[in-house]
Amino acid sequence: MRGTKKVYHAGMPHIKLVVGICYTVTPENEVQLQDPENRSDDNEDLELPLFSLSTILHATNNFSFNNKLGEGGFGPVYKGVLEDGQEIAVKRLAKTSTQGLQEFKNEVISISKLQHRNLVKLLGCCIEGDEKMLIYEYMANRGLDSFIFDKTLKELLDWRSRYHIINGIARGLLYLHQDSRLRIIHRDLKASNILLDKDMNPKISDFGMARIFGGDQIEANTNRVVGTYGYMAPEYAGDGIFSIKSDVYSFGVLVLEIVCGKKNRGFVHKEHCNNLIGHAWGLHAEGRSLQLVDKCLGESINVTEVLRSIHVGLLCVQRHPEDRPTMTSVILMLGSEGPLSSPKEPGFYIGKSTHDTTQSSSSDGGCSNNELSITMLDGR
Template sequence: MDYHSFFLGRDQQSYSGQDHGMVYISVRLIWIDRTQSWSLYLTAQVDGCDRYALCGAYGSCNINNSPACECLTGFVPKYPKDWNEADWSHGCVPKTPLNCGAGEGFLKYSGIKLPDTRQSWYNRTMDLDECRDVCLKNCTCTAYSSLDITGGGSGCILWFGELIDIRVYTEYGQDIFIRMAASELPAYGSSKRKKQARILVIALLSFGMALLGLCLMLYVLKKKPKREGIILDNPGPIQDFTTGSENDDLELPLFRFATIAYATDNFSVKNVLGKGGFGQVYKGILTEGQENKEIAVKRLSAYSRQGLHEFKNEVLSISKLQHRNLVKILGCCIQEEERMLIYEYMPNKSLDSFIFDPNRSILIDWSKRFRIINGIARGLLYLHQDSRLRIIHRDLKASNILLDHEMNPKIADFGMARIFGGDETEAKTSRVVGTYGYMPPEYAIDGLFSVKSDVYSFGVLVLEIVSGKRNRGFCHPDHNLNLLGHAWRLYKEDRQLELIDKLENESCNPNEVLRSIHVGLLCVQQCPEYRPTMSTVVLMLSSETTLPEPKEPGFHTGRYLSKMDSSPVKQEGSSTNGLTITLPAAR
């Protein structure tokens, strides 16, 4: 029997139900010549997604969804109204139109049936990366995928034009990479978010920096000194800062804080000259008319152990003193919590920076040293006898002797000084102040001080100037004596010239050296009554008179240092020449 079979295609299907996810019936008929009619051969069920191009271009069909059609990610319905009425034939279009070469890329879709391949091209030897590169270079290429998915995938297939007849499979689907505008790619979104975050962070940082800069500017403007008048008009009497009572006019100019701050470049670190128990000392340039004057500003530190008492004491002690061998005070500054003393600037700094420095000590030969010794002696004589007030310095040492342009000595630092009135020549204190190595025995042990206390300190200083060695910490290989003990030993053995600094051998005057050592030993005698006054010292240094024989020095063994160091003390300040200390006197 001859026959022909005929399959009712998708356009001749019957269906039941109203849902687009419905089940369709496929019918196969056979032509029978004998009867000249079609006879039913078989029927088969098919789902709605088997209809060709049901969802249009760039639409995907999923039988498990209702409705079954939806646009691929990154695409929107071409005609939204028709799409919502279940007319999907017009399909979808890219949400962002493609612009070839503007950072386009590919978005991966997984688990789908690949589109119609009537507008495709393939290559069996290319891998997926090569496939991507070829597609990206061709602006008409809309997607690519692996040609063969077996064995991990191989080959390349490219689509050109619209992608039609795509459906979603729950399993056994394939991967396809569809061309997208840069803005639709996840990496772009992440990059865009990162860029936005960076912009936000930069904006916040810029705002914060601007706000901080404004605050700093306001602070600087508030603190920055303005160039007002240098000296206050009619400053009036200086107050007692501890009791609030007023003293007599001290004839000491009061400077504005703004003036001193301007002169020191707002107390810049680069202008720091040194630091002592009182606080830091700054170099400054004070403008007076058309001239600039160098000054040294001693600023009371908020953490200083030498506080208001010492500040007031120095002001009272030195404000009325005028002598070429005393440092000249130009005025003071008292404003709120600020306490400052303004001195003439000494360019060569302190004596200890020369005599104890092997490299710089050669700069002061014997003639300069002898002139320094005489200058210190005359300065002390003025304090003890010739000034309007009788003043005991109580902290005479090498670091408190400043040197001017011509290496002339100036006694400085009167914070520990005491003023004697009338015929008073001696006093006792329970608050011992001074520096180890320069304090006489009666003062260090019993708290007794007088003009002879300064004489003792001067004697130690003379021996240090001659030898270039410190009394405290002096070391000799032949004995355990300090510098005083060593000088005393050489004197008794008539070997005094061995004490002199070796750098002075060629420039020294032996008679002046011997006389200076002799005077120094007279000044450091243990008993205060045996020590000469400063008027006698000045006479002995400047004449050829016969000198009395000195007696044993006080504190000459050198062993008292470790004993004193081990006892608790209240440290009042420091310098390169030892500690200025305050300690209770022994009972």
């Protein structure tokens, strides 16, 4: 029966309808979940450790405001410390969030089987009464966006760290697209969804908008476009078509942002109305790509790696999906010294005209502090 759970306490089963996920709580406190849409290639149960509400309340000091890390469409995220000293991040579903309910179900199904050094690890969940929570490993340095878009903190990320982050994101995305047991399309890859551990290793997070592809499926269409403006591929934002190549587009935007230290969305340049993608493409065409580099990096950069990263980023944001490389090719290109093909015209490279915005700008550009996540947009 879809949408039911069997809970075993002292050998007595109980049936209850909870959030449309089929799952079983075993005597060993493991939650076994089945994909309600049967989107995976196998029908094995997905097992997760079950945390009690009392354990989470104690770990987060009753969801203390001082422990709050942030908040999204699903609800707030809190830092917690378990009795054994392990630090955790608790993603708490807001009771009033319809978006969060769907994201919760989707995230459990999507990430419960995924294990990779460049993906945030899901430790378990808490489903008790009206409370529904996901428990993750705690990432000490939070989101990549808090570093590269901050005038002070960005100086803590030298080129070696940034290049390490680019390659780590690429490996995590390759795992999702090709090497995991399930083919996952993330659909909301952006700087704030790249978390950094204490050693500044990047880990992809937030799978609430992800989709699982089965068999040989390579693309799908939806009239519910989800994601963040500035990172969405044109075929996805306009027509609702998504694939591994739409994730590749988002990765390309991320690469350019990491190199430049500015957001694609809201970017302003005094000489033109292109966004960051268009600015990078223009500089590349004129052989001036090094002008894109974040000024705080100074002369300590590895010029070869920087130029190659920009080139690969531009290949990833090409307008047509068939022109973009796969993540396998991206990793090979980043790690080799061979010639690269010339990037074709990118998608979404025209930004606002300078007289239409009051965004701050410097001699080489600026960025907006606003970031808009969209959860529904009818595709044309």
